[in-house]
Amino acid sequence: MSEKESVAEGQTAENVFASPAKSLGDPGITPLSPSVSPKESEETVSLHQSFVVVVAIDFGTTSSGYAYSFARDPECIHIMRRWEGGDPGVSNQKTPTTILMTPDGKYHSFGYAARDFYHDLDPNDSKQWLYFEKFKMKLHTTSDLTIETELEAANGKKVKAIEIFACALMFFKDHALQELSDQAGSQFENSEVRWVITVPAIWKQPAKQFMRHAAYKAGLASPDCPEQLIIALEPEAASIYCRKLRLHQMIDLSGMEAVNGYSPTETLASGITHAKEYTRRNRQSRTFLVENVIGEIWSELEQGDRYLVVDCGGGTVDLTVHEVKLPEGHLKELYKASGGPHGSIGVDYEFEKLLCKIFGEDFIEQFKIKRPAAWVDLMIAFESRKRAAAPGRTNPLNINLPFSFIDYYKKFRGHSVEHALRKSSVNFVKWSSQGMLRMNPDAMNALFKPTVDHIVQHLLNLFQKPEVSGLKFLFLVGGFAESPLLQQAIQSNLADKCRVIIPHDVGLTILKGAVLFGLDPTIIKVRRSPLTYGVGVLNRFVEGKHPTEKLLVKDGTRWCTDVFDKFITADQSVALGETVKRSYTPAKPSQMIIVINIYCSENDNVNFITDPSVKKCGTLRLDLTGTDCPSLPTRREIQTLMQFGDTEVKAMAVDITTSKCVKAGIDFLNY
DSSP states (O other): OTTTOOOOTTSOOSSSSOOHHHHHTOOSEEEEOOSSOGGGGOOOOOOOOOOSEEEEEEEOSSEEEEEEEETTOTTEEEEOOOOSSOOTTSOOSSEESEEEEOTTSOEEEETHHHHHHHHHSOHHHHTTSEEEESTTHHHHHOTTOOTTOEEEOTTSOEEEHHHHHHHHHHHHHHHHHHHHHHHHTSOOOGGGEEEEEEEOTTSOHHHHHHHHHHHHHHTSOBTTBGGGEEEEEHHHHHHHHHTTOOGGGEEETTOSSOBTTBOTTSOHHHHHHHHHHHHHHHTTOOEEEOOSSOOHHHHTOOTTOEEEEEEEOSSOEEEEEEEEETTTTEEEEEEEEEEESOSTHHHHHHHHHHHHHHHOHHHHHHHHHHOHHHHHHHHHHHHHHHTTOOTTOOSOEEEEOOHHHHHHHHHHHSSOHHHHHHHSSOTTEEEETTTEEEEOHHHHHHHHHHHHHHHHHHHHHHHTSGGGTTEEEEEEESGGGGOHHHHHHHHHHHTTTSEEEEETTGGGHHHHHHHHHHHOGGGEEEEEOSSEEEEEEEEEOOTTTSOGGGEEEETTEEEEEEEEEEEEOTTOEEETTOEEEEEEEESSTTOOEEEEEEEEESOSOOOBTTSTTOEEEEEEEEEOTTOOOSOOOSSOOEEEEEEOSSSSOEEEEEETTTOOEEEEEOOSSOO
16 A cells, blocks of 8 residues: 555645645545455346337437337337328328427427427417427537526427426327237236437437436336336447348448349439338338348458448437457447537528528527417428438429418518519529429538538548548438438448448338347447546655645645546446446545545546546445444455446445445436
């Protein structure tokens, strides 16, 4: 202990340099060599508790859905396609991520039902109702996310985000349990279900914890039975499904060999047409069979081969690199998930900017506030035309303008919408006599360009990194991956670097993979830690190494305060369920209350808990009062364990003398 011997932080000091740890309330602990091997007291969380059925919820920015599979028949995945309402001519494999609350803040409806009811409200009444859409992005864009974070409804009123997310998840819970009960012919209990909720891999830890907290509030699981709920990373779920792909279930955009019944000489468009026909034929089928074999593409992969999953959703784009570990075929995350807010709603923002340019930003802002339901109608009309955008399209795209838009604009400006379009500098959008905006195809393609360019540039940057050299495949998945414009951009820029594969029914890839993940959570073996984790301790002060403001003198001994004792560093490989252990000793052997504060940072080179990037994210409070121990050792050992690898991190402290134990989950929302 001579080199690492130290005294508890936060104790009385004799020097003039007060330790910042005092104000932080840091514990009285110092590093100690462990008395036993870490292997001896390693705990692993069992994910193998038996459940009758796995239900996976793909909670998306623009649309959501769920699928399920019974444990007795894991090769059969049932997709929920019976959604109340729905757009004519559009597949109802998912429902819009929209929620409606009554004027007094009570839950009313979700999805198509919420959207249609809101649409049918009288304009004056609709201003009182609380309508939320695309609210999932709030979890990605809020830097200081807490349980108190609020969401803004279409009418400008605010509600706690946790209430909205919990209501949405409760809708899926009730819907799924009713569906399962109908299938089983008897009442299905929630305790029989393992739930899986998908989230973007690039989400920070607070957002992932927020989703788990909302699920607990919705009654999907509880803190007493956390293993009933798995928070799955979207690209990982997609990766698990892609390993099952057969040749007839995908398009190979790289054109290296004939697949899907068309030759490399055929165009991208013909391949997409083929895929759409496949999707149309299968749209009414609610059951998807997963063959219990390795797909042909996957069988080409050998030990150590790498591939990239590009998950293009409504709000975000996730890029994750995986490596294959044989013989079991387990997956190892090779490169920390990257990406950004470059989902398909970026195209919606461009359309809104275009409207502002034509009609004026002041009018658009007022219209959204005064006629919120009509604004929703306009964006729905745009969404259906957005899906029709494709390379080589020659005929114009017509977008219906709600009557209230035309009427309100005349009152606001004193002249007609048609007049505004004639006077506008935007010459590629015209007025149709049928009361529509008529956009030429180049205008629609221009709305896609900023978002698509962001995605392509991010991919090109990724391919420059040595860690991702030699990629064999690029799997393009997610709802936005259905866009032929995005497919063409990725094909033209990346097909010479690796084979680009798009699964059929690409919008359901994550959902199907999430079900498979729920059936076997151990398939993901190694992840990259998104953060550095550790605790604050004191070490011997070393002149020239430690800053003088960290000097603490106690009983004639010089200590360095606020030292960040790392358990694991950001971007370090972590095995699923891996436990890291450290041993500490209290400042005084007689100390009965031992508090260990846990810290985290996005940086890997932090040295002190007071560094700018460091945040407190957990507390272990070990109360040893009343423990019956006749003789306490001079150096009392407190073992601290952190378990990593899952999307959550768990911590535990054990007093070796008394075997008293305390556990805690890392909490990013309340510190």
